[in-house]
Amino acid sequence: MRITHLLIAILLISFLSACSQQGSETNANQEKGDTAHVKEENFTGKKVNEFDLTAMETTWKLTAENTINAWTYNDTVPGEQLRVKEGEVVKVNLTNELQEPVSIHWHGIPVPNTEDGIPGITQDAVLPGESYTYEFVANDPGTYWYHSHQNGVDQLDKGLYGTIIVEPTDPKEEADIDRDYTLVLDEWESGNYQVENTDNTDHDNMDMNNKSGMMDGKGMGHDMSSYDIFTINGRSYENSKPLKVRKGDLVKLRFINAGYMVHQIHIPIDYKITHVDGQKVNKPQSVNKSLFEIAPGERIDVEFTADGSSNFTIDRHGEAEASQAMKIDVVYEDRNVQDNKHETTTNTVDITQLGKQRESQFSINDNFDVEYEMDLATQMSMDAEMGMVWTINGKTFPDVSPLKVNKGDKVKVTLTNNSMDKATHPMHLHGHFFQVLSKNGEPLSHSPIMKDTLNVKPGETYEVAFLADNPGNWLFHCHDLHHASNGMVSMVNYNNFKAFYQDNGNVDNQPE
Structure with a gap:
């Protein structure tokens, strides 16, 4: 009898042990017998958009005083924008002319695992002088970006990224858009590059903590005050060109954060946040002159109607001196109007409180596997x-x-x-x-x-x-x-x- 009880106890302990998971995973997930295969995509009959991207070093002027040796796709920061329609094929031939291995990750696009561009996980990094081809179907409309995932902390810092826009096929989705602008936000460390005539930026006023509790800097690890140049589309305010509109235009702005800081962006007119990370907000409400935050890797799509009343400036709020360069003007090309009086604000949009509720894929009360x-x-x-x-x-x-x-x-x-x-x-x-x-x-x-x-x-x-x-x-x-x-x-x-x-x-x- 004792032996029987002992066997039962051993079996019970073994059973409980088998049901436990390492780390913090619960509801232990048992492996099923079926083999999982990479997502298959059918290219038959689909339009193929073929692009050639070359990773190369480029002399790039960030400000009037600061010229750097940037790493780029196709000789520009950000890299060439790729634009395709929903359901079309994207074929990208990457050639590496740099002295270091590179790759391309399609940030936000649920590509098949073979196309994800992660060295050591899905492919070998592309060696200097070699080429590699990515191919996938762009099934999900939205605002996305691409960047190297090989030693990304350094390669993105040097400019190795670009944007990819997947336009919806439904004519109701964006048929009324008159102007469509992409704005890529980034920060640069002038001290880490070959810089000409660098001025000495005072970092004493870097806003290490703002009222939301987030850090402009990263505290004890990496001193983010070394990022002393902020840009939109690779250029500071003094080197940027204004966004032109006409009265009555419906204007779409696609903000992409390619840097490592959270940025608070202020648009001093009424606008709507229509998409986050390329995905639609249901019945977005009008936001009155508020700030919105955009973190590294995130995308925020904004729409507004140009009412013809005044020119205005979109800017970054924060005490960092470099914030003064992260702004861009919106001007009317068809009329002579005064500039908007740009007022400060502390109102900040909460992305969890956008739009109207509707039926969704998941509920907090679902039973999860x-x-x-x-x-x-x-x-x-x-x-x-x-x-x-x-x-x-x-x-x-x-x-x-x-x-x-x-x-x-x-x-x-x-x-x-x-x-x-x-x-x-x-x-x-x-x-x-x-x-x-x-x-x-x-x-x-x-x-x-x-x-x-x-x-x-x-x-x-x-x-x-x-x-x-x-x-x-x-x-x-x-x-x-x-x-x-x-x-x-x-x-x-x-x-x-x-x-x-x-x-x-x-x-x-x-x-x-």
Whole structure:
């Protein structure tokens, strides 16, 4: 009898152990027998848009006093804009003329895993003098961007990024747009480049903390005050050209943050935020002269009607001296009008309170197949270049336990920012859109918000959900790449995924 009881106890312990998961994953996800394959795409009968992008070094003038050696796609910062229609094929031939390996990641576009452009995960980085071709169907309309994912913390800093716009095929979606402008925000470290006639910028007034509690700087890790030049589309205000409009125009502005700081953007007229990360806001309301925040990797689409009353300036709010260069004028080309009196404001848009509620893909009360918690934090480390590492569940990449899913799973992830350096963490999921379910325990009660990059501020907690519908091995990481390159990276791995790539060590692949 005692032996029987002992066997039962052993079996019970084994069963409980098998049901447990490492890290912070709950509702243990058992692997299914079916092999998961890369998402298949049918190119038959579709228009193919073929582009040639060359990674190359370029002399680029940021300001009247500052000329740098930038790394570019096709000799410009940002790189050449790619524009296609929903449902069309994108074919990009990348040629590397730099002295370092590069890649292209299609930020926000749920491409097949083979096309994600992550060295060491989905491909080898493209060596100097070599070429590589990406090909996928642009099924999801919206505002996106592309950038190198090889040693991204340095390569993006040097300008290796561009924009890609997928226009909707439904004529009702954007048929009335008269002017369509893309505005890419970035910051530059003049001291790290070959700079001509550099003035000595005073960093004493860098706004390290603003009223929302986020950091313009990154505290103990990377001194963000070294970013002393802010630009829109690779140029400071003095070198920029105004955005021209006519009275009655419906104007669309696509803001993309390609840098590592959160920027507060002020538009001093009534406007609507119509899309976040390329995804529609349901029945967006008019926003009266408010600020909106855009974090690294995020995109915000704004629309307004040019009423003909006055010219005005879109600018960045903040105490940093460099903020004065991150602005651009909107002027009427068909009339002589006065300039708008630009007033300051502290009103800030909350993206979780945009638009009107409607039926959505997920609900906070759904039964999820997998639930996973991501504790975003920091640790001091004598071995780290910055003296600090940024962690997920107490670990740094590649030692972070992956989020394991089966194809078809409904997945909920809880993101909490406990970083002791009080830094923000714009968390970016590759290959999928996710729905924001709640913020600090409060379910969203306005428009469903679908994103691929979500800024989690100090002390905040978000619940998000996604459908595991794109088999592969995907990154889920902070898009302040100083944090990612120092540990804040995890993986979403599909169970029984049929591998198509193996890193054989022939290339120095650096996925962050």
